[in-house]
Amino acid sequence: MTRQESAQAPHRGQDEPDPNRWKALGVCLVAGFMTLLDVSIVNVALPSIRSGLETPESDLQWVLSGYALAFGLFLIPAGRLGDARGRRSVFIVGLVLFTLASASCGAAQSSTWLVISRLAQGVAGGLVSPQISALIQQMFRGRERGRAFGLFGTVVGISTAVGPLLGGLLIQAAGPEEGWRWVFYVNLPIGIVCLLLARRLLPDTPGAGPVRLRRLDPVGVLLLGAAVLALLLPFVQSQQWPGNGKYLLVPVSAVLLAVFVRWERRCARSGNEPLIDLELFRVRSYWLGSLLILLYFAGFTSIFFVSTLYLQSGLHYTALQAGLTITPFALGSGIAAGIGGRLVDRFGRPLVVVGLAMVAIGLAGTAFAVHQVPGRGAGWAMLAPLLLAGLGSGLVIAPNQTLTLSEVPVPRAGSAGGTLQTGQRVGSAVGIAAVGAVFFGQVAQDGWATAYDHGLLVSIAFVGAALAVAVADVVAGRRAASRDRAAARDEAAPRR
Structure with missing residues (x-):
């Protein structure tokens, strides 16, 4: 399909599907995989970056927090920009910037250079991500749309699962000194192929035109x-x-x-x-669900940060060994996510409560395992509790999103989803900063194992706070249902 044909696609009949929609979806999924992969793949590269660039602890945290923060802040404005100026155009601009920023990250000669490049990567990821869900809504209808979003959800899970392992393989192949650069360079061929296919396959946005800067807030x-x-x-x-x-x-x-x-x-x-529709927070399920996921992302994303540093710098694991040790969490999360999606309508918020409790128990078990099996054998002891925490995580993220958005009016669904994602990224940045401060503060005094324990305790505290919010939502929901039933009985009772 030529660009001219693609530009004419919106002029087809409203019910006539785009014949290239599944190919276009493939382009979107690959781009989404690449931007989300950079959240998890970089974790196993941190010790190599630290030694290769003589990076201080603060810059290591900014490599992760900066990406998450920039990604989150640009999600909502980028979504509006795509709706107004054309999703394909914004998608391509974001992809170009992401590819160039990846090249700059790989070529970094100082930690400051790397942090600035990661911020640019985060902005680019924030430009690309909202266009994917918007393009799926534009290109698909009915049951096909559900299938397309299901595939996107699978890609999200896979990118998290394979990130640590792929990063470990790249560093193992290229060597610990320069291997971290290939964690970023791997995006170059993927980005170039995506760009060529995006120009050819992605549809234009009907009604796209100029946009006032004020609309982007x-x-x-x-x-x-x-x-x-x-x-x-x-x-x-x-x-x-x-x-x-x-x-x-x-x-x-x-x-x-x-x-x-x-x-x-x-x-x-x-x-x-x-930027954020504050009226959304008048809906109880929405504001509690948003607070829950912010706290949860602060807890669970920081696990990968301190775990890779402990395994590689403290236990002297290779990047590949560290990636393999963390993989059970990601695999468990991917397995349970599908189960959680099927059970959420039946069990509701109590399912999320169970998931959060499993995560907290799994993290506590991980800390216990490190003490019970000291030395290099700790990695083996961590596998089972990390798997339990991962299975719990799969029962949290997707079900919480479903429940949080369930009572939001349809016209506000796009804004509500964007705000929810922004909260996730901001939570990630805050969690990495807080856990990192405790972790690095303890390393010099008490060693890597104790520092890891303290870091995990902060992560568990965030997860525990999310659990308290989930329990509060369950209690409030049951009270509201009880009041509704009492009101219904009063209305049904015969008048005397």
Whole structure:
């Protein structure tokens, strides 16, 4: 299909499907796989980056937190930009930027260079990701749309599962000194192929045209980004900035967040589109589900960060061995995700409660295993508890998204989904900063095993907080159902 034919695709009959939709979906899935893979694949490269570039602990955290934060902040504006200017165009721009940023990451000669390149990668990932779900909605109808989203969900699970293992294989093949560069260079051939196919296969967006900058809420993006950055800085820089004065940035973050909320309300009153629709948080299931997933992502994404550092720097595992040790968590999550998707309508929020409890028990078991089997055998002892935690994780993420969005009005579904993803990425950045601060603070004093224990305790605390939110939602839901039943009985009772 030529670009001219693709441009004419929206002029077909409304019910006539795009004949190239499945090929176009393949392009979207490969691009989505690449951007999501860079969340997990980089973890096993951190020790190699640390030795290769003499990277301080704070920069190692920014390599992960910076990517997650930039990715999250640009999700919602990028979705609006794609709807207005054309999803194919924004997808291609994001893909070009992601490929170039990957090349820059691989060529980095200093940790600062690498951090800046990772920020650019995060922005690019934020540009690409929302176009994928929007293009699926545009190209597919009915049951085909469900199949397409199901395939996308599978790709999300696979990218998480294979990331540590693929990163370990690349570093094993290229050597520990320079192998980390190939973790980024692997994106180049994939990105180039995707670009060529995207220009040919992806459809244009009906009604695309100019967009006002105000619609993207740049002030909201800056305020939210500044608030999260002020919160992260004292934790990420805890080893580099002596004294307690740095923690004054925490109340500064709270003030910036309050200003952000006021700005968003002002935007809504003036008829402009805010970055985050605050009216969504009047829906109990939505605001509790959003808070739950923010806390959960703060807990579970930081596990990979401290685990790879402990295994490689503390136990002297190779990158491949570390990747294999962490893989059970990702595999368990992928297996349970499909089961959770089928059971969520039957069990509701209690299913998420069970999943969170499994994650907390699995992480506690991991910490226990490290003490019971010290030395290089700890990796074997970690496999079973990490598998349990992974199985629990699969019962959390997808079911929570279904439940959180279940009561959101359809016209606000797109904004609600984007806000939920933004919360996930911000949670990841906060969790890595908090767990990293504790982990690196303990390494010098008490060694790698104790530092790993303390890091896991912080992760468990985040998961425990998410569990408390889930239990509160279950209790509130049962009380509401009890009130509804009582009201129904009162209405049905005969009048005297």
